[in-house]
Amino acid sequence: MSEYTPLESLGEFGLIRRLQENLENTQPSTVVGIGDDAAVLEPGQKQIVVSTDMLVENVHFDLTFCPLKHLGYKAVAVNVSDIAAMNAIPTQIVVSLAIGARYTVEAMEELYAGMRLACENYKVDLVGGDTTASRGGLVISITALGEVEKGKAVLRSTAQVNDLICVTGDLGGAYLGLQLLEREKQAYLADPETQPELEGKDYVVGRQLRPEARMDVIHELRELGVHPTAMIDISDGLGSELLHICSQSRVGANIYQDKLPADQQTLETAEEFKLDPVTCILNGGEDYELLFTVKMADYEKIRNHPDITIIGNITDAGEGVKLVTPSGNAFPIKAQGWNHFG
Amino acid sequence: MSEYTPLESLGEFGLIRRLQENLENTQPSTVVGIGDDAAVLEPGQKQIVVSTDMLVENVHFDLTFCPLKHLGYKAVAVNVSDIAAMNAIPTQIVVSLAIGARYTVEAMEELYAGMRLACENYKVDLVGGDTTASRGGLVISITALGEVEKGKAVLRSTAQVNDLICVTGDLGGAYLGLQLLEREKQAYLADPETQPELEGKDYVVGRQLRPEARMDVIHELRELGVHPTAMIDISDGLGSELLHICSQSRVGANIYQDKLPADQQTLETAEEFKLDPVTCILNGGEDYELLFTVKMADYEKIRNHPDITIIGNITDAGEGVKLVTPSGNAFPIKAQGWNHFG
Structure with a gap:
């Protein structure tokens, strides 16, 4: 194990210097960086x-199956996603x-490599921090x-009756990726000789391990001249986030089951786990x-944008927040967001 | 124990609502808060x-002797201190x-009560967060x-040869307060019937448990028309922070042992612990x-400001960073900052 450097050999200042060397600032608004x-x-x-946003080991991530570089990337991406959800540029x-204490300097360098890559991709400067x-x-x-x-930030509280409800990309993948990774972890713990069965599952596993913030859609909406009336990013699940918009905007909503976007691999994996795909799409978080x-x-x-799906419309508050099935039945949507304290 | 509410009974959103209700924004620059x-x-x-700044249980604080309300206050104050050290207004x-998992809703309310009090005192708006x-x-x-x-931020890297070196207040108290609290903790663990011996030690204990950011001095320097040439807050210890200023400014420094400010209680407590008071003043952190x-x-x-002491002067880089004793001997100052990984 002599190729690994224990943290105490560098000390706090040494580690900070090592991790943060050669950081370059590219944003015109950065006057003094780290x-x-x-x-x-x-x-x-x-x-x-x-x-x-805070990510806590064994609450938000499991290093058994989450590579540190991906984790670093994800930690930045989920924060950028909140900035995107305000219609802002990170x-x-x-x-x-x-x-x-069990982490090495090399492990922290891997984590930082992922954070740096995300900073490059999203054109964000890393300007400070604390390491302890x-x-x-x-x-x-x-x-x-x-x-x-000024005046262009998009809040959760400004949706209006008759507005169209849209989502980007597809949903449920990150949740099913997590189910797969958890299954393979259990199989590995039961028998360390087991080879992980993840073939053909790259998409859903990637959705869990390395999500992207949808800055691309923010830029495209600007080019199209479309200014959203309300916006939120889907970290806890579509149902929970829609309830946030509706309660903060004091409106209701209908969304249509047959409009909900899902990837084929998401649907297949749901079937494999005998999970209702609609539940995965509606309540699976982290997309x-x-x-x-x-x-x-x-x-x-x-309407023809390949990454945007119109899934419903805003109604009067009295109508409630509902999922409409293909047969025309309407069911109230309930909050099913993550409760880490449960 | 029925008067305590377990966290899982409120859930994540419920806890956030409870902690953050009635938050009022007073800063003109806050457009949208939490x-x-x-x-x-x-x-x-x-x-x-x-x-x-991040505070971690059993690394930065010990709840055996640190009340949660004080901890909340301190968590805000140490961050405000960094803003003060830039010559900025928080x-x-x-x-x-x-x-x-062992925390209750009431415990988190205590913590938040301390944070709110600090926000009021420093006139800071609490505009967001994450709870997990x-x-x-x-x-x-x-x-x-x-x-x-614009242009008035004060960095660490801009001290000039012949500048005077100043500190606010007095030093070493927080470190000796910690020694006292640790001693009483050990006594309590050895015999839970023991009464803590902290009489006459309010000042040093207070320095450890509830430090204040020196925003008062920032405002007074502005009124006096004094613009510091370089500045840093003393979280790790005077010696360590002086080395930061000197290395980032590429200068040396002489500071004079008989000018270093300490409270009488600090000196007495050092003697009680058979610790060298100069070492406590130079290397004790968290003041x-x-x-x-x-x-x-x-x-x-x-020169006559009651909260400012001139302790030395900036020299050429080649002179090094030195402590000059009353007898005229000069000793190089070495970094003794906290190393939490040690």
């Missing part, structure tokens, strides 16, 4: 959006890590900042797609 | 400073918590934002005072 008591930013006339992140020990597992806390033209509403007048602009 | 994917801020012509924070479970202890990650006029440099020309403006 290395002082605080970073200095200059957004000019723009508004700033700020969001924070610009900077600060990263705090609490690191358990943990008596337990790894904790990753990231705060992301973004910029948006990090966007749920948003647009005015009816924007229908023509988005 | 409750959406991200907060929206509008700093106008000002620059933004951003800093983040405006917003976002708070992420990972909460172990932890498989281990409590982790508190706070990111603080502040505002500063959250400010270490800064000013031009010689500002001497008259600050």
